[in-house]
Each structure stands twice: as structure tokens, then as C-alpha cells.
Amino acid sequence: MDILLGIRTQNEVLLITSRSLARGISVLKSDDVKVLECNKHTALAFSGEPGDTTNFVEFIRANVRLYGFQNKQELTTHAVASYARKELATSLRSRKPYQVNILVAGHNGTPELHWIDYLGTNVTLPYAAHGYASYYVLSTLDRWWTETLTLEEGLELARKCIDELEKRMPIDFKGCNIHVVDQNGVRLHE
Amino acid sequence: MSGYDRALSVFSPDGHVFQVEYALEAVKRGTCAVGVKGRDVVVLGCERRSALKLHDPRTTPSKLCAVDDHITLCFAGLNADARVLVDRARLEAQNHRINLADPASVEYITKHIAGLQQRYTQSGGVRPFGISTLIGGFDPQSDKPNLYHTEPSGIFSSWKANAIGRSSKTVHELLDKLWEEDMDEQKTVELAVKSLLEVVQTGNQNIEVAVLRPNKEMEVLADDYLDEIVRRIEDEKAKEAEEKQSRRRHDD
Numbered sequence: 001m002d003i004l005l006g007i008r009t010q011n012e013v014l015l016i017t018s019r020s021l022a023r024g025i026s027v028l029k030s031d032d033v034k035v036l037e038c039n040k041h042t043a044l045a046f047s048g049e050p051g052d053t054t055n056f057v058e059f060i061r062a063n064v065r066l067y068g069f070q071n072k073q074e075l076t077t078h079a080v081a082s083y084a085r086k087e088l089a090t091s092l093r094s095r096k097p098y099q100v101n102i103l104v105a106g107h108n109g110t111p112e113l114h115w116i117d118y119l120g121t122n123v124t125l126p127y128a129a130h131g132y133a134s135y136y137v138l139s140t141l142d143r144w145w146t147e148t149l150t151l152e153e154g155l156e157l158a159r160k161c162i163d164e165l166e167k168r169m170p171i172d173f174k175g176c177n178i179h180v181v182d183q184n185g186v187r188l189h190e
Numbered sequence: 191m192s193g194y195d196r197a198l199s200v201f202s203p204d205g206h207v208f209q210v211e212y213a214l215e216a217v218k219r220g221t222c223a224v225g226v227k228g229r230d231v232v233v234l235g236c237e238r239r240s241a242l243k244l245h246d247p248r249t250t251p252s253k254l255c256a257v258d259d260h261i262t263l264c265f266a267g268l269n270a271d272a273r274v275l276v277d278r279a280r281l282e283a284q285n286h287r288i289n290l291a292d293p294a295s296v297e298y299i300t301k302h303i304a305g306l307q308q309r310y311t312q313s314g315g316v317r318p319f320g321i322s323t324l325i326g327g328f329d330p331q332s333d334k335p336n337l338y339h340t341e342p343s344g345i346f347s348s349w350k351a352n353a354i355g356r357s358s359k360t361v362h363e364l365l366d367k368l369w370e371e372d373m374d375e376q377k378t379v380e381l382a383v384k385s386l387l388e389v390v391q392t393g394n395q396n397i398e399v400a401v402l403r404p405n406k407e408m409e410v411l412a413d414d415y416l417d418e419i420v421r422r423i424e425d426e427k428a429k430e431a432e433e434k435q436s437r438r439r440h441d442d
Contacts, residue, residue, distance in 0.1 A: 062284040069256055069280045 002034060002047035003173055004130035005137060005161060006103040007145070008113045009154035012182035013105035014189075015045045016158050018133075020174035023050070030174040035186070038064050042077045042106035043179060043186040044084070047130055048118060049099035056091075056100045060084050077106025081114035081122055089120030101130045105181045136168045137161040151180070155189070209318055210311050213267075213342035216320035220266035222355040222389040223253065225324040225337045226369070228378030232326035232335045234264045235382040235399040237355070237390050254400045254410060258283035260327050261299050262400055262408045266355025267321030267342075275319055279303050296327040296336035300346050308344025318342045322354040328404045335402075353385060361385045375401065379411070383419050 003018035021029035036044045036057045044060065046053045060083065068074045075083070081104040091098045097118065104114040115121075115128035127141045144157050155178065162176050178189040201207060221237035236253045255263045255276045263279065265272045282302045286294035303323060310318045325338045339354065340346040351369045353361035364385050373381065379401060386397045397420075399411045 058288055062288045065287075066280055066284045069258070069283075070277060072251075 001171055001173070002131060003133040003165060003169075003176060004034065004045050004047045004101065004103055005133060005158070005176075006045065006105055006113045006115070006125075006128045007141070007149075007154055007158060007161075008105075008111050008126045009149035009151060010147070011111060012107065012151055012154070012180050013043075013111045013113050014154050014158055015043060015103060015105050015179040015181065016161065016176050017045050017047075017179070018173035018176055020172070021050070022171075027172075027174065033177060033188075035177065035179045035188075036061060037186045038080055038104075038106075039068055039074045040185050041074070041108060041181070041183075042080050042104065043181050044080075045103040045105065045179070046100055048101050052098045053100050056087070056098045057102065060087065076108045077104060077112045077114070078108075078124075080104055080106065081116060081124075085116050085120055085122035088116065088118060092118065092120055103128060103130065105179075107181050107183050111181070132169070133165060136164050140164050151182075207311060210343045213318040213320045214322075217267040217322045217342065217354060218356065218358075220268070220321070220355045221253070222353060222357060222361065222386065223264045223266045223324055224351075224353045224361060224365075224382050224385050225264070225326050225339075225349065226351040226365070226373075226378050226382045226385075227326075227335045227337045227349070228373040228375060230333050230335065230404060231375045231378050232328070232337055232402040233378045233382040233399060234262055234324060234326050234402070235386045235397060236264045236266075237386065238396050238398050252398060252410070254398055254408070256408055257299055257325070257327075258287075258293060259407050260293060260330065260402075260405070261296055261325065262327055262402055263303075263323050263325045264400075265321045265323045266358075267319075271319045272321045272323075275303060275306065275321065275323070278306060293330045295329045296325060296338060297329075299327075300325050300338040300340060304340040304344050304346035307340060307342055311343060324352060324354060326402050328402065331405070333404045351381070357389045360388050364388055375403075380419060380423065383416070384423050387420065387423060 005016035007014040015035050017034040019031055020027050021032040034045055038044050038061045044057050046057050064075050064080055099118050101117045106112050113125055113128060115123050115125050127145050129137050140161050158178055180187055180189045223236040226233045234254060253264050257263050257279045279299055283294050307319050310316050319342055323340045327336055337349050338346055339349055339352050351365040368381055390396045400408045402408045
């Protein structure tokens with residue numbers, strides 16, 4: 001039920017994630033952050049089985065960082081996405097696969113957004129969503145997204161999506177965090 | 191040959207483990223490395239072997255190795271051994287982050303490296319690492335500088351300033367004389383460069399210096415900035431020599 005939404009604009013990528021952390025019928029936390037800085041210019045947004053998610057993304061981050069130190073060369077966003085996909089695909093064929101869906105957002109000269117699900121599907125997209133939220137926001141994004149969105153326009157589009165979710169989603173997801181990934185790195189937008 | 195240096199895990203009757211002592215010999219032949227602690231800074235410096243004209247210098251890894259964001263290591267001895275050891279340290283640094291959700295302390299990484307070096311003095315079919323290391327850095331959320339030294343035997347110790355490798359004895363004496371409490375960044379860098387210049391013949395081109403600051407990644411000093419410091423130190427030295435000479439002439 002977590003909301004995971006990514007929008008690529010002209011110079012940055014926006015990651016919109018819900019703040020609620022629910023287990024069963026209870027909300028445990030209403031200021032949850034579902035985005036992890038992987039290296040300086042790449043962020044991972046994640047949802048799925050709690051526990052699996054943190055374990056998986058921290059594993060990915062540790063290996064990406066290790067690669068950076070060993071080779072004095074940080075992995076590109078594309079490489080991070082390929083690596084994460086490979087790990088998910090390997091895990092899928094094990095006795096107990098990770099149930100994790102992720103969005104990989106990064107900026108290496110140009111902004112980049114990858115949609116990866118627990119089955120090991122990796123697609124590069126201009127905008128993407130995981131889970132139930134995708135049913136509500138994809139039409140909005142289809143209508144309003146353009147190649148030349150500025151940051152402000154992107155945020156406005158994100159607002160449109162969140163409004164739609166608040167209107168149509170049957171659950172209270174406690175609002176959303178918006179992370180911006182641009183040439184300066186990853187930051188939480190107020 | 192006495193025979194006691196053939197297998198690693200065999201003592202000589204007088205209590206020496208020869209292979210470990212040979213490893214220390216390899217360290218003494220290695221290029222010099224220096225570490226100096228200041229008030230809120232650690233400076234690591236090392237000698238850089240001049241590359242041949244046709245050699246692509248990018249393929250020779252620097253002797254200043256970042257182990258993690260906040261820990262840097264430099265070494266003296268066999269470059270090939272160092273590569274393996276440093277990779278193990280890097281892996282441990284990331285493992286620590288995953289397992290404890292916190293960056294490793296400098297002491298932890300030092301202990302890990304020293305422990306690894308010790309293991310290679312007591313196992314069959316291996317030889318010890320032919321390197322000594324200087325490990326500098328700051329613990330997470332701390333302004334206290336750390337500088338550690340490890341040896342092939344697995345000994346580790348903490349220092350205010352230390353030198354390893356070729357002619358480290360001369361450098362040690364200089365550091366003994368010139369190191370003082372509460373040095374600022376500039377003074378610390380200058381002391382590190384000065385002590386390296388004792389060892390390096392052809393001045394500025396052949397040294398590398400990294401500055402470590404609290405909660406920041408290491409900064410490897412740019413060549414032209416280093417040139418400037420080297421020139422300043424050499425000028426000072428020349429002036430001192432001149433004064434000495436004129437005084438002598440005066441006495442005559």
C-alpha cells in the first residue's frame with residue numbers, strides 16, 4: 001500500500017514516497033522515509049515486505065559504496081540499477097526471494113529514473129509508480145508530463161498526483177515526502 | 191641458512207620468527223610515508239615513485255587509500271600486498287556500516303587490519319604482509335584526530351606523528367624535534383611536507399599529501415598548492431643556511 005512515485009524533469013528527478021508505515025491494521029509511524037542515498041548522485045526509493053526492503057537497499061548501498069572505494073570511480077545510476085536488478089533476479093530464483101520494489105533515481109549529467117520490481121524487471125522511464133498508487137496517478141502523469149518540466153512544474157505535477165491520491169486512495173497514507181535528485185545530490189524537499 | 195626461516199610458523203631457538211622480521215625489512219625498503227596529527231586535522235603524506243616516461247601513471251594506484259569516507263590509510267612496503275590488505279579493510283568498513291548501522295571507528299579498522307596481519311604470521315602456507323600502515327581519520331561525530339600505526343607482526347599503536355619506510359629514522363628525529371601540541375592545519379601540513387622532503391630527493395614532484403578533517407572526506411592536496419608549500423620550506427631552509435654561513439664568517 002506504500003506509495004512510490006518518480007518523476008523525471010528536465011534537470012532533476014523527484015521521488016515521492018508516502019510517510020506512513022503500517023502493519024496489519026495499525027499505523028506504526030507517520031514520518032517514515034522510504035528513500036536511501038546510495039551514492040552521491042543516486043537515490044533508491046523502496047517498498048514491499050518491511051524488513052526485506054531495508055535489508056535489500058542497505059545491502060545494495062554497501063556494495064555500491066565498496067565499489068566506489070575499490071575502484072576510485074562511483075557507479076553510475078544506470079550501473080546501480082543494473083546491479084540492483086541482477087540481485088533481485090538472483091534472489092527471485094532462491095528459496096526465499098526478496099519482496100522489494102524499487103525506483104532508482106540519479107543524475108550523471110542527465111537525470112535518470114529506473115523502475116525495478118521484485119521480479120527483476122528494469123525499465124528506464126520518464127515517470128513511474130509502484131503499487132496501488134500507480135492506478136491513480138499514471139493517467140495524471142500521462143496527461144501533464146512533458147520533456148521540459150522545470151523543478152517548479154515538476155513539484156506542481158507531484159502535487160497534482162498527491163491530491164489525486166488523497167482523493168481516491170481508501171487509506172490515509174499520512175502525506176508524502178518529496179526527494180529531489182539533481183546535480184548536487186539527493187535532498188529532501190520541504 | 192639456519193633452517194628456522196623456511197616455514198613461517200616455526201620459532202628459532204632464541205625466540206625469533208624470522209619471516210616476520212624479513213617482512214619488516216621489506217617495509218624499511220619501501221617508500222616513506224608520514225602521518226602527523228594536528229589540533230583538528232590529520233595529515234598523511236607519502237613518497238611517490240617517479241613514473242617512467244612511457245608509463246601511464248593512472249594505472250599505479252596512489253599510496254593514499256580511502257578506506258571509508260572518514261578513514262584513510264597510507265603504507266610503506268610491498269604495493270601488491272597493500273592492495274589486498276586495503277581491500278579487506280574497505281570491505282570491513284562497509285560490513286560495519288551494514289551490521290551496526292554506523293561507520294566504523296578508526297580504532298576498529300586499525301584493530302581489524304592489525305588482526306589480519308597477525309593472522310598471517312601464525313598460519314601455514316602463507317607469508318606475512320610486507321607492509322606497515324599509517325591509518326588516520328576521525329570517528330563519526332568527533333573532532334578528535336586519530337593516527338594509528340600497524341606492523342607486519344600485527345602490533346598496532348597510536349601516535350601523534352609517525353613515519354614508516356625508507357629513512358624513517360631521520361624523519362622520526364625531525365618529527366620528535368618539531369612536533370608540538372595544538373598545531374593548526376597549515377602548520378601540520380607544513381610539518382608533514384618538511385619531513386617528507388628530508389627523504390625525497392627531487393622535491394615537490396614526488397610527494398603526495400592528504401588532509402583529513404572532521405566529518406569530511408579526505409582532500410588530496412593539488413600539485414600547485416603543494417609546490418607552493420615546498421617552495422616556501424626550501425626558501426626558509428636556504429635562508430637559515432645563509433644565516434649560519436654569515437655567522438660563521440663573522441666569527442672568523
